[in-house]
Amino acid sequence: MKETLVDLRAWRQFLAVAEELHFGRAALRLHMTQPPVTQAIAQLEKTLGIVLFDRTRRRVALTPAGEALLPDVRDLLERAQALPARARAAAAGEVGRVRLAFVSTIGFAHLPQWVRDFRVLCPQVALELVEATGDVQLEALARGEIDAGLMLHSPGFAPPGLALLRVAQEPLVLALPAAHPCARAERPAVADVLAEPLVIFPRRIVPSLHDAIFGLYHAAGRVPVIAQEAIQMQTIVNLVWGGLGVAWVPESVRQFQRDGVVYRAAGELARTGRGKATVVLPACETSLVWPAGGANPALARFVAFVREREVAGR
Known part of the structure; x- marks a missing residue:
């Protein structure tokens, strides 16, 4: 069975009567005359199929059903009153x-x-x-x-x-096993590590950076020897600790300290073949x-x- 919706005006009238417990005072509060308020409450009760108020000549009182509804009606009306401000805040990106x-x-x-x-x-x-x-x-x-x-x-x-x-923009640095000979140098020569097995992320993860690292090897006339691929930088560092190879990682990974692993900025690499230009080491953003x-x-x-x-x- 589909429920009939009750508009906010009817709930405001219910709240006024529930708080005043007097139809005359509720009407004054709503800037209305009493008969329309009385009729509105009667219509609300008919729509809901329940009695909300006990009425006598001497008093008006909420029924148990009316008492149960009162907190929810207050919440409903407060939320409805806040909607315009919330809509403006949402449009401004504050919500x-x-x-x-x-x-x-x-x-x-x-x-x-x-x-x-x-x-x-x-x-x-x-x-x-x-x-x-x-x-x-x-x-x-x-x-x-x-x-x-x-x-x-x-x-x-x-x-x-x-x-x-x-x-952010940062260079790539070498992650090396602490026992690796190059780990003793403050800035190990790139040429000294290019023949080492490499731990690296799969190309699909960061194609542009993967290609830049491979470009470094190719510029030196080397082909990387992939020892292991791993997705997370922490895993790559742990695999370096395990002795699977060396790795190129963003400088910020230095903050991930792992006993048995050291990070070193690499020295410049001279291009092989004609000319004496140096190869720019890969950076990342x-x-x-x-x-x-x-x-x-x-x-x-x-x-x-x-x-x-x-x-x-x-």
């Missing part, structure tokens, strides 16, 4: 939801502080976080399952159809990406927040 995916490396540095500050600044915006690699983020963005992502990539990365805000032309005001507020932090951090 809403941002589903944000992120790579693990941003969690070593910026992300924890950003989350804390943004929740203080916009407490009514639900910031929902999910850790995901770049390939998973791009698929989720295409399906509309997330609103934005913090992705790792090489400089110059520009995903089609997405807006991009660079938030982390960017906030989101659908171009998106209409989520809460996301726009978060992007502006991150942009302010990125500018301040320069």
Whole structure:
């Protein structure tokens, strides 16, 4: 059976009578005459099929059913009164939801502080976080399952159809077993490690950065010897500790300390063949990406927040 909806005006009249327990005073409070209020309550009771008030010549009292309804009616009317302000806040991005995916490396540095500050600044915006690699983020963005992502990539990365805000730039450093001979040098020569087995992420995870690392080897006339692939940077470092090989990781991964693993900035690499130019070592960037032309005001507020932090951090 389909229930008949009761409009807010009828509930306001019910609340006035319930709080005044007098039809005359309730009518004055509502700026009405008494007969329409009496008729409205009678119609409400008929619609609901229950008696809300016991009436005598001497008194008006709520029935048990009326008493039970009273707290819910107060809550309903308070929420209805707050709706216009909430709608304006939602349009301004002060209320809403941002589903944000992120790579693990941003969690070593910026992300924890950003989350804390943004929740203080916009407490009514639900910031929902999910850790995901770049390939998973791009698929989720295409399906509309997330609103934005913090992705790792090489400089110059520009995903089609997405807006991009660079938030971090850092070099790649070597993760080496502590017992490795190159670990004793403050800046080991790149040529000394290019023949070592390599622990690296699969190309599908961050194609641009994977290609940049391979480009370094090819510039030196080497072909990387892949010992093991792993998705998470923490796993890559743990595999280095296990002696499977060496790895190139973003500098921020230094904050992940693992006994038996050291991080070293590599020295310059001279190009083989003609000329004496040096090969530029790969660097990486982390960017906030989101659908171009998106209409989520809460996301726009978060992007502006991150942009302010990125500018301040320069």
